[in-house]
Amino acid sequence: MSSPAEINATAASLLGFLSNGPMTGWELDAAVEESIANFWNVTRSQVYRELRTLAERGYVQAGDAGPRDRRPYSITPAGREAFANWIVRDPGSPIVRMPLLLTVFFGRHLPPERLAEILEQELQGGAQALHQFEVMQQSFGDDPFVRQVLQFGIDYQKTLLAWLQSLAADPSIKPQSAGDRRD
Amino acid sequence: MSSPAEINATAASLLGFLSNGPMTGWELDAAVEESIANFWNVTRSQVYRELRTLAERGYVQAGDAGPRDRRPYSITPAGREAFANWIVRDPGSPIVRMPLLLTVFFGRHLPPERLAEILEQELQGGAQALHQFEVMQQSFGDDPFVRQVLQFGIDYQKTLLAWLQSLAADPSIKPQSAGDRRD
DNA sequence: GCTTGACATTCTAAATTAGAAGGTACACCA
DNA sequence: TGGTGTACCTTCTAATTTAGAATGTCAAGC
Numbered sequence A, B: 001m002s003s004p005a006e007i008n009a010t011a012a013s014l015l016g017f018l019s020n021g022p023m024t025g026w027e028l029d030a031a032v033e034e035s036i037a038n039f040w041n042v043t044r045s046q047v048y049r050e051l052r053t054l055a056e057r058g059y060v061q062a063g064d065a066g067p068r069d070r071r072p073y074s075i076t077p078a079g080r081e082a083f084a085n086w087i088v089r090d091p092g093s094p095i096v097r098m099p100l101l102l103t104v105f106f107g108r109h110l111p112p113e114r115l116a117e118i119l120e121q122e123l124q125g126g127a128q129a130l131h132q133f134e135v136m137q138q139s140f141g142d143d144p145f146v147r148q149v150l151q152f153g154i155d156y157q158k159t160l161l162a163w164l165q166s167l168a169a170d171p172s173i174k175p176q177s178a179g180d181r182r183d
Numbered sequence C: 001g002c003t004t005g006a007c008a009t010t011c012t013a014a015a016t017t018a019g020a021a022g023g024t025a026c027a028c029c030a
Numbered sequence D: 001t002g003g004t005g006t007a008c009c010t011t012c013t014a015a016t017t018t019a020g021a022a023t024g025t026c027a028a029g030c
Helices: A008-020 A025-035 A044-056 A077-087 A099-105 A111-138 A144-169 B009-018 B023-035 B044-056 B077-087 B099-105 B114-141 B142-167
Strands: A058-060 A070-074 A095-097 B058-064 B071-076 B095-097
Touching: A008 A025, A008 A070, A008 A077, A008 B099, A025 A077, A025 A111, A025 B044, A044 A058, A044 A144, A058 B095, A058 B142, A070 A077, A077 A111, A099 B009, A099 B142, A111 A144, A144 B142, B009 B023, B009 B058, B009 B071, B009 B077, B009 B099, B023 B044, B023 B114, B044 B058, B044 B071, B044 B095, B071 B077, B099 B114
Parallel strands: none
Antiparallel strands: A058 A070, A095 B095, B058 B071
16 A cells, blocks of 8 residues: 655656666666657766665665676666656656757847857757757667657757757848858 | 856846846746746746845845835846856757656556556647747747747647647557557 | 776765745735 | 735745766776
8 A cells, every 4th residue: 555655757767777677877877868868867976876765765776796896786676666656647847948048038139140150050969969869769769659759859859950940040130131240 | 358257047047137127036036937937947046046146246236125025136237248248158958857758758668548648638738838838929029039939939839749649649659459568 | 017098986065946934015804 | 993814025944966076997008
């Protein structure tokens, strides 16, 4: 009857990865970085801290340290239960910090040529991110859920790129003619 | 030659609002909540803390407390300079936490009918958010930059909704008969 | 043996959050 | 008139989270 203590989403994501087999903190951090980092930001120190907490609560089991202090963690039955309880929860609201949008929001204080530079950079970065998602979808695509999440990444990046282009083309925010340059 | 101490984006956003005229902490928090909260998350306590810091540095000037301890802050010339220095910076990377995407990423552990419920809820919430952005664009739309940012909110919500719908319709994630549930 | 650099974890000060606590003014009703 | 509820507004605090420095291990090349 007693439900186990609730875990946070970061801890849950670690349990999610561990349900495929034992991993070390380093590997978990890398796995996060390569897959969910775009929509679930986690720092390395937090990975290690959550692992310690999970171990204290008996949701993971720390193995003996291997070669370079590598300490493999494996999920326990209690951990699987905690994860199962977590995943059916109400997801909750997103928390977002997009400095680019803040900059544009206050864009009337920004010299137009600087804005153009920023948009150019963001367009390049966005195109690169889009490419990475497309590559990832090819290597990670076995699981239809993972594929769908990557698809969202692609859709999102495309939306962002289209918006950046329309912004760069918007005459109402470019008081000077498009050809003006200062080098 | 010495450029003033760098300010963070949250402090900068307060200066941005204050450049339209004096406001109290409460009003600033409300202004943030009504405009940029969707892409720049700020807590109320941080608004007040940043105001104190900005006042210490001379970027804002605290007025006398009015009726209910209301303390209006106004931006100083140094504050305008700090803001001008801030806005030309490199925007930097977004920080995002979307619990819904985490849930879907690990969706193979989720009972299909629960997933359907969650998607239904998110579709409703998304439609509401979209509507709010559209309303906001009508009341805030004087400034083309603000309008563009709200347009991004609309584009983003539409992308999210379309993705949610395709997800709800995806047959490969709805194993109705003998399933993949392995643990 | 020595140096270099990638690998792996731990530690710490500082920043940030949630939300409780504390206080003020106004409206309404008895 | 006084009392009470409620919205308004700011401050405070413990707990969480972050960035990144510090520490240590191993393998490879010289």
